[in-house]
Amino acid sequence: xxxxxIIGILFFLLYMLQLNVxxxxxxxxxxxxxxxxxxxxxxxxxxxxxxxxxxRKHLPLAMLKVKFQTDRNxxxxxxxxxxxxxxxxxxxxxxxxxxxxxxxxxxxxxxxxGYYTIEGADLVAADLLLTASFVTEAQTQTALYVYPMxxxxxxxxxxxxxxxxxxxxxxxxxxxxxEFRGIREYQPYDNMRTINWKATARTGDLKVNRKNYTSxxxxxxxxxxxxxxxxxxxxxxxxxxxxxxxxxxxxxxxGLQVSCQGNGMDLVTESYVTVPARGGEGQIDNIYRALxxxxxxxxxxxxxxxxxxxxxxxxxxxxxxxVAPNQYDDFLELLREYRDSGRDYxxxxxxxxxxxxxxxxxxxxxxxxxxx
Numbered sequence: 001x002x003x004x005x006i007i008g009i010l011f012f013l014l015y016m017l018q019l020n021v022x023x024x025x026x027x028x029x030x031x032x033x034x035x036x037x038x039x040x041x042x043x044x045x046x047x048x049x050x051x052x053x054x055x056r057k058h059l060p061l062a063m064l065k066v067k068f069q070t071d072r073n074x075x076x077x078x079x080x081x082x083x084x085x086x087x088x089x090x091x092x093x094x095x096x097x098x099x100x101x102x103x104x105x106x107x108x109x110x111x112x113x114g115y116y117t118i119e120g121a122d123l124v125a126a127d128l129l130l131t132a133s134f135v136t137e138a139q140t141q142t143a144l145y146v147y148p149m150x151x152x153x154x155x156x157x158x159x160x161x162x163x164x165x166x167x168x169x170x171x172x173x174x175x176x177x178x179e180f181r182g183i184r185e186y187q188p189y190d191n192m193r194t195i196n197w198k199a200t201a202r203t204g205d206l207k208v209n210r211k212n213y214t215s216x217x218x219x220x221x222x223x224x225x226x227x228x229x230x231x232x233x234x235x236x237x238x239x240x241x242x243x244x245x246x247x248x249x250x251x252x253x254x255g256l257q258v259s260c261q262g263n264g265m266d267l268v269t270e271s272y273v274t275v276p277a278r279g280g281e282g283q284i285d286n287i288y289r290a291l292x293x294x295x296x297x298x299x300x301x302x303x304x305x306x307x308x309x310x311x312x313x314x315x316x317x318x319x320x321x322x323v324a325p326n327q328y329d330d331f332l333e334l335l336r337e338y339r340d341s342g343r344d345y346x347x348x349x350x351x352x353x354x355x356x357x358x359x360x361x362x363x364x365x366x367x368x369x370x371x372x
């Protein structure tokens with residue numbers, strides 16, 4: 001009987017000792033990091049999130065739960081320990097020894113354009129006998145851009161080809177034949193005379209010469225996503241951003257400078273979108289990121305009040321594109337005023353379905369319907 005009592009006391013003392021040790025030390029030298037493998041993907045693409053847990057002490061953790069939440073538009077599938085409501089909630093369980101590092105890769109799909117973050121994670125651990133729980137918060141932060149998929153169609157390509165011709169002929173944009181800038185992939189709007197036949201024969205794919213410009217012009221893109229009607233055009237509004245991405249990509253690949261401005265609200269800067277004119281490879285990422293951060297739950301600023309002065313102050317070395325899914329009176333009047341000042345433009349008008357909307361007769365020649 002005495003032996004049993006002694007064993008019981010020893011067991012209790014050992015239990016209390018390990019409990020006290022875990023209570024004080026379980027979170028020491030424990031590093032938890034969540035990070036997206038890439039800082040951006042395109043809508044519909046697959047991405048990866050890495051969970052890295054490093055236990056830099058000798059004390060093992062028999063059970064460690066890592067809990068975090070992110071937007072439900074990042075689709076991780078129906079994994080055990082996860083649930084989706086207004087957010088996506090994840091609860092991963094690890095068993096990690098002393099001095100051990102564990103990396104787990106979670107695959108997901110970016111279902112919708114946006115800017116998504118994971119800010120912090122809750123950690124729940126247990127003692128060696130799994131009789132008590134301890135909780136703390138890990139300071140970890142990571143962000144992901146889901147870019148809109150650039151819109152591409154035959155009708156858009158034809159329109160870009162026409163606009164490219166206008167820039168080359170009416171705006172006197174001339175390539176310098178003596179300054180070679182490299183070789184790139186052929187695009188549908190490229191002139192056949194720019195094809196580099198030697199590079200094409202060597203690679204098996206059409207290649208064109210890239211040359212510098214004697215007078216670099218630029219394209220201005222304005223988008224108006226106001227949608228105040230009773231029947232919302234959410235698909236058309238979202239298509240506007242994809243069309244802006246497609247137009248920007250097309251013109252930048254030709255060596256032009258492109259600016260992008262619109263009345264959508266940036267959820268980071270809390271202001272309307274404005275990307276100044278620039279050329280080069282980095283500009284398309286600037287535009288994609290600005291488009292990804294647009295929060296359609298926030299009311300857009302008034303387009304005509306915000307951009308009227310900028311639009312009407314156009315100089316002769318620009319070409320202007322508009323992208324809008326609705327025919328609001330103030331917007332139409334602004335387009336008429338711009339036209340009456342003797343300057344040309346193109347309005348890309350996304351429409352859901354195959355039927356065309358009734359267009360204002362005096363503006364038809366400036367409108368390009370895009371069926372989405």
